[in-house]
Structure formats: structure tokens, C-alpha cells
Amino acid sequence: MNAKLFAYAPAPESRSVVEIASSYGLFIDGEFREAAAGKVFKTLAPASEEVLSEVAYGDEADVDAAVRAARAAFGAWSAMPGAERAKYLFRIARIVQERARELAVLETLDNGKPIRETRDADLPLVAAHFFYYAGWADKLAYAGCGPNPRALGVAAQVIPWNFPLLMLAWKVAPALAAGNTVVLKPAETTPLSALFFADICRQAGLPKGVVNIVTGDGATGASLVGHPDVNKVAFTGSTAVGKQIARTVAGTEKRLTLELGGKGANIVFEDAPLDQAVEGIVGGIFFNQGQVCCAGSRLLVQESVQEELLDALKRRLGTLRVGDPLDKNTDVGAINSAEQLARITELAEAGEAEGAQRWSPPCELPGEGYWFAPTVFTGVSQAHRIAREEIFGPVLSVLTFRTPDEAVAKANNTPYGLSAGIWTEKGSRILKLANQLRAGVVWANTFNKFDPTSPFGGYKESGYGREGGRHGLEAYLEHA
Numbered sequence: 035m036n037a038k039l040f041a042y043a044p045a046p047e048s049r050s051v052v053e054i055a056s057s058y059g060l061f062i063d064g065e066f067r068e069a070a071a072g073k074v075f076k077t078l079a080p081a082s083e084e085v086l087s088e089v090a091y092g093d094e095a096d097v098d099a100a101v102r103a104a105r106a107a108f109g110a111w112s113a114m115p116g117a118e119r120a121k122y123l124f125r126i127a128r129i130v131q132e133r134a135r136e137l138a139v140l141e142t143l144d145n146g147k148p149i150r151e152t153r154d155a156d157l158p159l160v161a162a163h164f165f166y167y168a169g170w171a172d173k174l175a176y177a178g179c180g181p182n183p184r185a186l187g188v189a190a191q192v193i194p195w196n197f198p199l200l201m202l203a204w205k206v207a208p209a210l211a212a213g214n215t216v217v218l219k220p221a222e223t224t225p226l227s228a229l230f231f232a233d234i235c236r237q238a239g240l241p242k243g244v245v246n247i248v249t250g251d252g253a254t255g256a257s258l259v260g261h262p263d264v265n266k267v268a269f270t271g272s273t274a275v276g277k278q279i280a281r282t283v284a285g286t287e288k289r290l291t292l293e294l295g296g297k298g299a300n301i302v303f304e305d306a307p308l309d310q311a312v313e314g315i316v317g318g319i320f321f322n323q324g325q326v327c328c329a330g331s332r333l334l335v336q337e338s339v340q341e342e343l344l345d346a347l348k349r350r351l352g353t354l355r356v357g358d359p360l361d362k363n364t365d366v367g368a369i370n371s372a373e374q375l376a377r378i379t380e381l382a383e384a385g386e387a388e389g390a391q392r393w394s395p396p397c398e399l400p401g402e403g404y405w406f407a408p409t410v411f412t413g414v415s416q417a418h419r420i421a422r423e424e425i426f427g428p429v430l431s432v433l434t435f436r437t438p439d440e441a442v443a444k445a446n447n448t449p450y451g452l453s454a455g456i457w458t459e460k461g462s463r464i465l466k467l468a469n470q471l472r473a474g475v476v477w478a479n480t481f482n483k484f485d486p487t488s489p490f491g492g493y494k495e496s497g498y499g500r501e502g503g504r505h506g507l508e509a510y511l512e513h514a
């Protein structure tokens with residue numbers, strides 16, 4: 035049979051649904067403006083290395099202007115009845131829905147992730163977060179955060195590049211619902227969707243200064259979290275930077291939440307529905323090219339089904355389509371940056387050097403851009419770097435276990451504690467293990483499922499505080 039008969043025809047999403055300007059300013063006090071020092075940086079499409087736009091680079095003076103604008107807006111915004119604030123959040127959610135296609139294409143271009151994911155996961159979740167927190171804005175007293183809850187003030191928020199608009203939504207929606215004003219710094223490789231969000235704030239008629247966006251790099255982020263007039267710092271990113279921020283904030287009155295790295299275990303028992311488990315494993319580590327803090331990057335499989343499961347997994351990986359992120363058939367897109375690609379490559383090489391067996395399905399990678407083939411390592415021991423360090427790429431490390439106790443011990447043998455998955459037909463085993471696993475989220479017979487009503491966050495070096503759900507409001511409120 036000719037396999038080509040069954041090949042997918044290209045199905046590219048139209049790029050013309052989004053208009054990207056050649057340059058963007060900082061969004062401060064409701065207006066776009068150039069950086070005080072006039073500095074700019076470029077943002078690239080990781081799939082092609084094409085320059086998408088030039089973006090203002092914010093320094094200390096710009097951060098100060100943004101914090102002042104947020105402070106000036108705080109009084110009126112926090113005093114506004116919750117039902118009125120809710121209307122703005124609803125309006126933002128509706129505009130995100132109306133502009134979802136444009137934003138999905140933009141995010142795919144700037145981040146490199148497949149359009150199927152931005153269209154079907156990122157954007158619906160962004161809108162859902164604003165809808166969800168809009169519902170809380172007039173019910174803060176019933177959120178379980180104590181009597182007479184009050185907004186904290188100005189929130190400094192720093193986010194990473196893996197889910198640019200979604201991480202913005204996780205941070206901005208609860209902050210605004212609770213009556214805080216915001217200065218947000220997006221990641222340097224993915225600034226565009228936050229700047230489009232600034233435009234959405236204007237479209238929604240949000241009062242000036244309630245949301246400010248300052249683009250830049252780590253130094254910009256450091257100025258923001260170190261600014262003396264912010265009341266709350268919310269950070270999502272690497273554990274190393276999280277620790278630095280914790281040191282900066284220590285001894286001040288600033289409140290802090292940290293959402294950091296992870297090394298999630300996806301545990302498959304011999305009684306699990308293996309076909310479904312294979313889908314969960316694939317979704318757990320190849321969704322967003324594995325650049326997911328809660329990725330199931332360690333597969334723990336019960337020894338008795340190891341062979342059967344790995345055969346099925348490899349067959350399934352052979353059907354993944356790697357390539358143009360704008361093609362609607364693409365499963366695995368580009369790695370976000372040359373730096374991230376170098377990090378993944380280095381760790382994969384360490385895996386081989388330390389004696390694990392490396393396998394990838396045959397796949398042709400595009401000549402330009404940043405690409406890494408889906409990769410599976412078997413024969414991994416707990417001491418290997420690929421079992422201990424966060425790779426943040428499409429690389430799965432496979433370990434085995436014999437008993438549930440061994441599975442728990444191996445799953446918890448990590449400095450991180452963000453996520454885990456359990457695959458078994460036994461409900462009682464799921465409940466028992468979920469209690470034993472030191473992970474902020476434990477999925478059962480599924481993986482990487484997100485919902486705005488559900489709190490998310492880590493233990494140990496994965497950080498502290500929760501985002502999402504009513505727990506997510508707590509981080510932005512104090513009470514009398």
C-alpha cells in the first residue's frame with residue numbers, strides 16, 4: 035500500500051488574520067510610548083527566524099513610570115464596586131473570544147507552538163480565566179479569604195514564554211478582580227501577545243493605568259520586582275530566577291507567589307488502559323514541545339507492561355507531525371529560542387553520555403528555525419541528569435518500578451513538586467497515591483488538563499502560592 039495516499043495535505047492557517055506592526059512601544063497609563071532611553075529589541079518567529087517586530091526595551095525609568103501609573107489608578111479601581119470591575123473583565127473576555135483567531139495566529143508566530151494548541155487550548159483558556167474571575171469580583175467576601183477582603187495595591191507580574199497570553203491571564207484576571215492594578219513584564223522572546231492584550235484593555239475601556247505592560251529582559255524584570263512601591267510580586271519562570279526574586283523580596287512587606295519549574299512523573303500501572311495511557315503520555319510531554327512546567331517528563335512504567343507500553347508509544351510517536359506551526363495538522367512545532375534549543379540539546383547529550391538509550395521516530399526537521407525531534411530515553415536511572423533536571427523540551431525519560439511504594443518513592447525523588455499523573459483502573463489506588471505524591475496537581479487517567487476553577491501551584495522547588503480557582507484570589511487580597 036502506498037503510504038503517501040494517506041499523507042495529510044498542507045492546511046496552513048492564514049497569516050493575514052493578524053497585522054503585526056514593525057514596532058511597538060511600552061503600554062503605560064493607557065498609552066503606548068517609546069522607552070525613556072529609546073532602546074529596542076527584536077522578537078523572532080522561532081519556526082523561521084524571521085524578525086516579526088521591534089519592541090521597546092524598558093529600563094528602571096520605564097518601570098518606575100509604569101508603577102506610578104498603576105499606583106495612581108489604584109484608588110479608583112479598588113474603590114469601584116466589584117460588580118462594575120466585573121464588567122471590564124467580562125468585556126475583556128468577550129473581546130479575547132472575538133479576536134481569538136488573530137491572537138492564536140500571533141501567539142503561534144511569536145512562540146512557535148502549533149496553531150492547533152493556541153486555537154484549541156491557549157485562547158479558550160485565556161477567555162475562560164477572565165470570565166471566571168469576572169464572576170468573583172463582586173463576591174470576594176465569600177471566597178474564603180477572610181472577612182472584609184481588600185486589594186493589596188500594585189502587583190508586579192513577571193511571566194515566561196511558554197504560554198505567553200495564558201500566563202498573562204492567570205496573573206492579570208485575579209489581580210484585577212480583587213481590585214489591584216498591574217505592571218506586567220512578558221518574556222523577552224514572546225512580547226507580542228501581551229502588547230495586543232494592551233490594545234484589548236483599551237478596546238474594553240479599562241481605566242488608564244490599571245494594566246501596564248513593560249517589555250524587556252531579566253534586568254527589566256529585576257527592576258520591577260525590586261521597585262519599592264509594589265505591594266505584590268507574582269512570578270512564573272525558572273527556579274533559579276525564582277530564588278533570586280525571593281531574596282530580593284525577603285525583608286520587605288511585598289507579598290510573593292512563585293510558580294517555578296517541575297519534573298512531573300507520569301505513573302502507569304499494569305492494569306491501566308494502555309492505549310489511553312499512551313495518549314496521556316504523548317500529551318504529557320509533547321504538548322507545547324514539552325516546554326511545560328507541569329510536563330510529564332518522567333514516565334514511570336510498571337515493569338510487567340514496559341515492553342508493551344513502549345512499543346505502543348513508539349508506534350504512536352511515529353505518527354506525530356513535526357513542522358510548520360501554522361499548519362493545522364502539525365502536532366509538534368518549533369522550540370521557542372536558540373538558547374532553549376541549546377539547553378535541550380545539551381541535556382539530551384548528557385543522557386546519552388550517562389548511558390541511557392536514545393530513540394526518536396524518523397522525522398524530517400525544517401532547515402530554518404529551532405527544532406528538536408520528539409525523543410524518548412529508556413534505561414534511565416534516577417541518578418541521570420535527564421531524570422533529575424528539568425529539560426523543558428520534547429524529551430521523555432523512562433524509568434520502571436515494580437510496586438506502588440517504589441513508584442511513589444521514585445516519583446517523589448525530585449527537588450520539584452508540581453505535577454504527577456496516575457494511570458490505573460483502581461480508584462482506591464488513585465486516592466491513596468494522590469495523597470502520597472508531593473505534587474501540587476495530580477491527574478488521574480488524564481494529563482495536562484487545565485481549568486480556571488482549579489488551583490495550580492507547587493511544593494518544594496516548584497514554588498509556593500496557588501493560581502487559579504478561589505485560591506488564586508488569596509494571593510491578591512488582604513483582610514482587615
Ligand code: NAD
Nearest residue numbers: 193194220221251252255256271272275293294295296327
Ligand atoms: P526565566 O526564569 O528565565 O524567565 C521568566 C521571566 O523572568 C522572563 O520574563 C524573564 O525576562 C524574567 N527574568 C529573568 N531574570 C529575572 C530576574 N533576575 N528578575 C526578574 N525577572 C527576571 O524562565 P524561562 O526560561 O523564560 O521559562 C521557563 C521556566 O519557567 C521553566 O523552568 C518552567 O518550568 C517555568 N514555568 C513554570 C510555570 C509554573 O506555573 N510553575 C509555568 C510556566 C513556566
